[in-house]
Amino acid sequence: MTDPQIERKLIEIMRVISESDKPIGARNIADELQNRGYNLGERAVRYHLRILDERGFTEKHGYNGRTITTSGRKELDDALIGDRLDFVITRIEELIYKTDYDPFSKKGNVIVNLSTVDKDDFDNAIDVMKYASSGDISISPNIKVFEEDSDPRIYVPPGCVNIATVCSITFDGLLLKSGIPIKPAYGGIIEMEHNDPVQFLDMISYSGTSIDPVKIFMMRNETSVLDVLDTGNGRILANMRNIPSSAVEKTKEVLKYLEDSGIGGVLSIGDSSDAMVGAPVEEGMAGILVAVGVNLVAAVEEAGIPVDTSPVSMVLDYSEMSKL
Amino acid sequence: MTDPQIERKLIEIMRVISESDKPIGARNIADELQNRGYNLGERAVRYHLRILDERGFTEKHGYNGRTITTSGRKELDDALIGDRLDFVITRIEELIYKTDYDPFSKKGNVIVNLSTVDKDDFDNAIDVMKYASSGDISISPNIKVFEEDSDPRIYVPPGCVNIATVCSITFDGLLLKSGIPIKPAYGGIIEMEHNDPVQFLDMISYSGTSIDPVKIFMMRNETSVLDVLDTGNGRILANMRNIPSSAVEKTKEVLKYLEDSGIGGVLSIGDSSDAMVGAPVEEGMAGILVAVGVNLVAAVEEAGIPVDTSPVSMVLDYSEMSKL
Structure with missing residues (x-):
């Protein structure tokens, strides 16, 4: 797979999309990421969305924005389980840094x-x-x-x-x-x-x-x-x-x-x-x-x-x- | 100090004495130890009691038996704290054996x-x-x-x-x-x-x-x-x-x-x-x-x-x- 840093961003974007009750566009995703402490501009979000589309994890609905697909939701669930399972020391080391x-x-x-x-x-x-x-x-x-x-x-x-x-x-x-x-x-x-x-x-x-x-x-x-x-x-x-x-x-x-x-x-x-x-x-x-x-x-x-x-x-x- | 096996027995004997509300003799101590799964005869208990007396941890009251002294109680408390602090793997390995x-x-x-x-x-x-x-x-x-x-x-x-x-x-x-x-x-x-x-x-x-x-x-x-x-x-x-x-x-x-x-x-x-x-x-x-x-x-x-x-x-x- 690609760089773990990119993977991390892809997961966070999928999380935002999955938590929206309607299709959500790149600008709103970028705002929401900002709220969560991820500094990722609209243009960067668009770049990552293209990767997600290619992998079949998200789907574009014209100008309305994107929704998450079934396989995207599965991917997200797996990633979140992995998240929870990190030994606490991993998260602590990130904050120490x-x-x-x-x-x-x-x-x-x-x-x-x-x-x-x-x-x-x-x-x-x-x-x-x-x-x-x-x-x-x-x-x-x-x-x-x-x-x-x-x-x-x-x-x-x-x-x-x-x-x-x-x-x-x-x-x-x-x-x-x-x-x-x-x-x-x-x-x-x-x-x-x-x-x-x-x-x-x-x-x-x-x-x-x-x-x-x-x-x-x-x-x-x-x-x-x-x-x-x-x-x-x-x-x-x-x-x-x-x-x-x-x-x-x-x-x-x-x-x-x-x-x-x-x-x-x-x-x-x-x-x-x-x-x-x-x-x-x-x-x-x-x-x-x-x-x-x-x-x-x-x-x-x-x-x-x-x-x-x-x-x-x-x-x-x-x-x-x-x-x- | 002496052999950890002996130290273990000394601690258990002190524990029995400290839990008795009156002076307790060697035979009753041996019985009580038996109840707790320690196979230590009356004669062995007498031997260990002499060590405890020498260290000033127990005190003899004629034929009535022994009580624990203040310094004995402190020693016991310290030992019990040490007991609790063993990583669980130590106790598990003993049971595995x-x-x-x-x-x-x-x-x-x-x-x-x-x-x-x-x-x-x-x-x-x-x-x-x-x-x-x-x-x-x-x-x-x-x-x-x-x-x-x-x-x-x-x-x-x-x-x-x-x-x-x-x-x-x-x-x-x-x-x-x-x-x-x-x-x-x-x-x-x-x-x-x-x-x-x-x-x-x-x-x-x-x-x-x-x-x-x-x-x-x-x-x-x-x-x-x-x-x-x-x-x-x-x-x-x-x-x-x-x-x-x-x-x-x-x-x-x-x-x-x-x-x-x-x-x-x-x-x-x-x-x-x-x-x-x-x-x-x-x-x-x-x-x-x-x-x-x-x-x-x-x-x-x-x-x-x-x-x-x-x-x-x-x-x-x-x-x-x-x-x-």
Whole structure:
């Protein structure tokens, strides 16, 4: 087949066509792609549509535009199944690559989680998150709120509000941008004593799962973030990444620059390749343990407010976010 | 420190002492250990108790027996945290090693999952399992029922019944006993069409998680085992292991012998190292996809009956189990 980049675009175009309830033309497809974060002009769309026509996946209806054919729908379904099955690390690596926040100019992208709450619960949820952001159990107190139809990039279900929190994988992106090779290793639930991390109670490797580990642990409802905030003891969500031991000093430097932007949440930096808080560390590497951003949201759930969260969801300009 | 085998015994003895509400003597400790499947006589217990006393972890109260000290309790807590954190593959490999069912003499151990249901739901649960066992979505129709206090090996919560089903990891044990090197790879949820496996929809590697993948997928309630039984289409739980490609013929032979014992459930055997149903297969290896035993139990949950399941729980003599 052709270039995977082109294949990706063909799939996205087919997705737009299949979601339209009537034939749709190149200009409208280009607009819709723009909404979804794909920067593909009308002319480029036309080029890709010709490929789809040739393969028999789309069909032209004069000036009305195109519809998807039966074999196109099958192709799309297969591709979407494949999509879902990517190990989560593949998607994370794409977002890491898109992270370009610069702590000096205070501009650029960070990675965010998206959490959906009912409009009626919004004020209470924000109160809890504000309280939670006072502790050292999340990466940043900055959030962004999306209301229904407020932003073409984000779909907000009717009657709901989406809240973006900074995702801990942002660190991986920022370290990579500073030339430090980094690899997300484990996500899990960690026992805290006197505000210090003691031990992973359970963990899942980022590289062997198609479901985000943090999402799995949120679903299990085992956190006690509010207890940690109140007493220093309890269970929070955290993840660990590995860097070369020789990059530990440079990493600490980068983290220092980030403090100024309100980006923190590093629980522990290993100084050797000994296992850290129960997680194995490869020879020659050091672990960095970070409290994940969705601890703010886990606290909301602990307070009895239903939330649905997609960790590591998208990139967002950090300057668009404001302090809780 | 000493031999890990001895450390293991010391921990188990401390666990028994800590769970007793009064001082407990060597004989009662030995009995209790026996109940938990540790074969350690009174004399051996006395020997280990002396080590614990020396370390300051236990304390003797004349003839009344021993209690645990504060530092003993801390040591125990640390050890139990370590216990929980083992990747699930470690425990699975221990059970694989203990599997010794012989399809010719029809004697020996298989690995089982344990599911707990309320006594009042028992009859309905068995009806659903019986129906589910008529399809090819589990490894064996044989189960064993444990009632409260019916078997010293198994703790059954008050008012409940435990049901043991054959675990798909039994295959790994049986193939290993036949000299075929085998490694559990992924557990996940698989799309079935016309009773054939199409694609993993999600999956988690056995080697990178401290929580059993099948337990995670049961919690997500995404199966539609009853649909597969009714129409051939739907989602069931399955897992994949890899064997050397050169062992495929021998594996098919072993599986043939097992049919006579009612052990089946193999969905697909790869004949090359191409990715199978969306799961990567290493070069030179072939994948074996098996419908897991707890599909019987997932069907019970789909029917609205609450069940709590521990997959890959223990080994049990297959001759103790009987057909649904």
